[in-house]
Amino acid sequence: MLSDQRRERLDISRLVAEAQAIVHAAATVYLHHLGQWCMGVLVHGSALKGDYIPGCSDIDFQLYLEPAAFTQKGQLPLEVCLALQRDLAQIEPFPFQYIQxxxxxPSPWKGYLGPIPGAYHVVAGTLPIPEATEEELRLSARTALEKLDPPMAYLTEGLLEHGGGRLAYRVRLLCTDVWPTLYHILTIQQGNGLGMWNLPKRKAMDLLPKESASAQTLLAFYQAIRTYYPEEAPVEEGLRAIESGVAFLKSVKSWWNEINAS
Incomplete structure (x- = not known):
């Protein structure tokens, strides 16, 4: 539990300028409703590292809470979540897409990967669990690359839908596969997962061999999503993002299969 004094001392100093007011407002809401159980509030991702994509990137919070906060089902009480959402909904997240x-x-499930040193920022409280290690990042990368099997069902099934921002939602889901895959491949290629995960997207992209299929298809994906967002451009731009994103994932899988066959 955070004292009232510690709740008031929100640290947003390392965040990009565009995220600071949003994070401060959201953290204030989280602490107002969850403060009696809160051990630490963290932010990670492009709100910290930069190179966020307007209208696409989110602000990602991790809220570490005492076990008493959770029901027997491992959930927060519904009435708390309803009240929290009412206050959270008053915050305008733009230029980010949403607050997550x-x-x-304090004792996450087996296999949970702790925050990566340098790639997260403590807004309030402390981190109550161990940070990720280099060995854990390499194991996570190998596991993810082994399981990678594009195209994913959420794309092929999702493309049967239309309206209500469904295409934009699928493109954002694809981002949650593409960007981690970039850092997984660099963790293996560079042998420095801790360093790689601290890089913003563009600097990480620049480390891929320029003439490789992975570099070229990822650049096409990056350009496509920057065109598609923040206004959700014509459908063709969203489809181009999906095509290039899947092409990148396929190229990574081919590379992974090749190095493991030799």
């Missing part, structure tokens, strides 16, 4: 919060106990 994950409530976590």
């Amino acid at each position: 919060g994950h409530a976590l106990p």
Whole structure:
């Protein structure tokens, strides 16, 4: 539990300028409703590292809470979440797409990867769990690359839908596969996962071999999503993002299969 004094001392100093007011407002809401259980509030991702994509990137919070915060089902009480949402909904997240919060106990599930040193920022409280290690990042990368099997069902099934921002939603889901895959491949290629995960997208992209299929298809994906967002341009731009994103994932899988066959 954070004292009232510590709740008032929100640290947003390392965040990009565009995220600071949003994070301060959101963290204030989280602490107002969850402060009695809160151990630490963290932010990670492009709100910290930079190179966010307007209208696409989110602000990602991790909320570490005492076990007493959770029901027997491992959830927060519904009435708390309803009240929290009413206040959170008053915050304008732009230029980010939305505010995302994950409530976590101080002893997460087996296999949970802790925050990566340097790639997260403590807004309030402390980090109550161990940070990720280089060995864990390499194991995570190998596991993810082994399981990678594009195209994913959420794309092929999602393209049967239309309206209500469904295409934009699928493109954002694809981002959650593409960007981690970039850092996974660099973790293996560079042998420095801790360093790689601290890089913003463009600097990480520049480390891929320029003439490789992975570099070329990822650049096409990056350009496509920057065109598609923040206004959600014509459908063709969204489809181009999906095509290039899947092409990148396929190229990574081919590379992974090749190095493991030799």
